[in-house]
Structure formats: structure tokens, C-alpha cells
Amino acid sequence: MSNLEWKIGAVRVIRIEESVAPVPVAGLFPEATPAQLAPHRAWLQPHFADAEDNLLLSIHGLVVESQGRTILVDTCIGENPAPDIPMDMGDSPFLENLEAAGFTREAIDIVLCTHLHFDHVGWNTMHVDGKLVPTFPNARYLFARQEWEHWNAAPDRGFAATFRETVETIVDAGLADIVDWNHVLTDEVRLEPTPGHTPGHVAVHIASGGQRAMITGDLTHHPVQWAEPDWKMGADSDSAAAAATRRRLLGEHLDGDLLVIGTHYAPPTAGKLVSRGDRVRFDVD
Numbered sequence: 001m002s003n004l005e006w007k008i009g010a011v012r013v014i015r016i017e018e019s020v021a022p023v024p025v026a027g028l029f030p031e032a033t034p035a036q037l038a039p040h041r042a043w044l045q046p047h048f049a050d051a052e053d054n055l056l057l058s059i060h061g062l063v064v065e066s067q068g069r070t071i072l073v074d075t076c077i078g079e080n081p082a083p084d085i086p087m088d089m090g091d092s093p094f095l096e097n098l099e100a101a102g103f104t105r106e107a108i109d110i111v112l113c114t115h116l117h118f119d120h121v122g123w124n125t126m127h128v129d130g131k132l133v134p135t136f137p138n139a140r141y142l143f144a145r146q147e148w149e150h151w152n153a154a155p156d157r158g159f160a161a162t163f164r165e166t167v168e169t170i171v172d173a174g175l176a177d178i179v180d181w182n183h184v185l186t187d188e189v190r191l192e193p194t195p196g197h198t199p200g201h202v203a204v205h206i207a208s209g210g211q212r213a214m215i216t217g218d219l220t221h222h223p224v225q226w227a228e229p230d231w232k233m234g235a236d237s238d239s240a241a242a243a244a245t246r247r248r249l250l251g252e253h254l255d256g257d258l259l260v261i262g263t264h265y266a267p268p269t270a271g272k273l274v275s276r277g278d279r280v281r282f283d284v285d
């Protein structure tokens, strides 16, 4: 499998796939119907929706190379699926795909989790001889303070059900850094607070050589949400705040130069936010 990659000035971003699967519209957006997809179908197909109006959902991590640092943004489901959430992705090929892209586990300097839901933290840890250990032994793992404090105190962890296995294990190993949600990783890479999906959710903003990109995390799950920013996503903790975050970003970047790299977008995964008449579309050309 060849990996998608992008250059943003001097920064290189490489997509490392775990899975891509079709999901019925209501599986992501409980109040939306296939009929509501119709105005967007022309640009959603074939990359982001199939011929039966299923939405395509990708799970992948993104390696960001900046100023000598190798940063892994989100670590998929891996060996730590959430027990009560029916997302059976089978055996995860993520580590094999990471290695095929030229990165050993030891080469990762920083692991950054946009939020702590199970499909973003899974490969933080792995099983070795029946024991859970950090997958990336040389990395500092960054968790935004708001996010870590929220789930650490949450009586019901829901979509963060693997917190003990994937986050506490890292904290116990001394590899975690609890950081501000506007933390600067390098001169080119910083966190961007984007609350709503979860209370401490962050996107990743990249700026280099006059070019800009944003890794979305789950502020969107699918490109159609740029056209329909108010669609409620089933796993959002605060759907009004999530919609407000999307509308803020549309206000800042519609018809701008920002390359949007979607954390759950199927290939080609990256594009621009453009207006066509009174509608918005995600343009991959």
C-alpha cells in the first residue's frame, strides 16, 4: 500500500492507514438522511461516499516531520478496541504500514492525541508477553490538559473506555506530558483548541514556507460536515460547541489557502474549503 503524503513548506505529512469502511449516513449523523446528501453527492462520490450513499470512514494516523522531530498524530484503534462499541476492524495493519513508510516504533519522538476517544489512542500501547507497554518507547506522549482532566475525572468514559489501557499506562510509565491546548510543538507545528467533539479536543496547525495546513482530529468526521456544519455527530460531547468550532473555521478559511487534512477522511484525505454559489464543498483538486 502506498501512503498518501503532503508537503507544507518544509513539513512532510504522511498518512498511515489502519482501515477504511463504509458507514450508513445515520451511523455518523443520527439526524441526517440519504436524501440530505443529494445536494452534495456530485463531489462526495467517489472518494467520500459510495454508490449506495454510505459514507466512507477512514481510521489512520498522520506522521508529521518538522525541524528534525517525528510526530505521530493519533494512534487509531490498535489492540485496544472499546469493549461496548461495535467497530470491529479486525487485525490492525497500522504498525506494518508505519514501518513500510519508513518509521520504526523507536523513531517516533512525539505522540500527539487530538483527543482521548478509543480510535485515537489505541496504539499508544501494545501487548508484549501478555503485558501492556508503550508502543513508542522513545516518544513523549502529549495530552491536552483539558482533555486529560475531563476523562480522568469522568465517571462514565464512553468513547474513552480504553483510558486505563492507553492513557494511564503511558502516564504510569513516565512518558506523558500534559500540555496546554495551544501548545507549540515546533516553530512550524502547534495545537489549536477546537472544543465540542470532546471538551479538550485539539486540531494541529502547520505553517511553513508560506503554506498552511490543519489536521482536523474529530472536529469533523467527514468532509460533508463543511457543507453541513450543524449536522450532529453521534459521539460529540457538545454538538452545539462542535458546530460553533466548524463555523468559526469556515469563517477563517473558506476560499482560503488552508490545506485541510481530515483525520477520518478516506483517500485522498486532504483538500480545501471552497464555496460554489451558496454551498460549501471540500475540493480535492
Ligand SMILES: [Zn+2]
Pocket (backbone or CB within 6 Å): 117, 119, 120, 218, 264
Ligand atoms: Zn475518531
